[in-house]
Amino acid sequence: MRVLLIGSGGREHALASSLAADPAVDQLIAAPGNPGIAAVAELRPVTATDPQAVAALAVEVAADLVVVGPEAPLVAGVADAVRAKGIACFGPSGAAAVLEGSKSFAKDVMAAAGVPTARAVTCRSADEVAAALDAFGTPYVVKNDGLAAGKGVVVTDDRAAALAHAESCGQVVVEEYLAGPEVSLFVVTDGTAAVPLLPAQDFKRVGVGDTGPNTGGMGAYAPLPWAPPDLVDQVMAEVVHPTLAEMRHRGTPFAGLLYVGLAVTAAGPRVIEFNARFGDPETQVVLALLETPLAGLLHAAATGTLADHPPLRWRDGAAVTVVLASAGYPAAARTGDVITGAGQAGISHAGTARDATGRLVSAGGRVLSATGVGADLAGARDAAYRLLTGVDLPGGHFRADIALAAAEGRITLP
16 A cells, blocks of 8 residues: 655654554655654655645555645645545545634534533624623633644633733634543544544643643643543544534535544533544554554545444553653744754654754754653653653753653542
């Protein structure tokens, strides 16, 4: 099988590593890729958000399967353009990807499908935002209605900060706050059949103890020893299948990766958000534990044959990913710093590049991540942080508490 992977981040590096390890994959091409992905795939230049350019590349390389990693190309309709060429593509149509592209649309779908979620109001003016904040109270939750690279949400007790964020975004969704530990559940689907992966938990805030501003994610772990044993079954029954049925009813079936962001509240699991693709950095830990070959699974979803795919197999133990961010991230990420030690197994590149002399340098806010596996979370944590000790990035920073509370048994359900 010849696979073309679209994207250039840490999620795509993790996907590339898993796809390259699949015995069914004869050739892996990544576009545009990054220096880490270059170790396992042939890199080709492309503008990932240009549907016709991606489709032309898929034809040129005679791809049997195209896997679209990031959300922006999906919302732009890249999967539609690829499928129009008769090539299997893992990723939802542009119309279905609006499930991530618009928080307001997602809320409308959830309401129609009877999916449990937070009460919310779509606001288009400062007065509407102010009224919604007063109605829901603190903590205030304000979400950019459109794509924001995982950084469009503010959760704060500061009313002025909530209003300022809304003003900077334009149209926003203001929600009630959902109290309880968060869960990320990836679901592979062909639009009808749906297969859940291991649930994971990520860490959005930049600082230890969940302090500071939101980021694209500073780390993650799987599995979740504190999660109710029936959590995945409940989410599949109450969230995933009703949502897929509603998308089919609307004439825009969702086929690809449905990312369900949840809070496990006192009233049960409630949806925080939907995404239309694998999440970063949860992908790194989930794929580290997946024993089933990835390409075959994604190809089954892309070709409508997921119901016939064998049950997934998982490795024993746990995985932890810790993100190394550049100086100044997330407010003003510094780039161009030389990185050493990033060639180790378990290191996924995200914001990296080669300078004119060929040196590896930082080229984004979240520069790379270190994924460790172990018999339990404590062992996986040790392995991940040990990997980071071998990496040097001037001014780089990371959270020292990724998965710590879970490893110590300190996470409780409301």
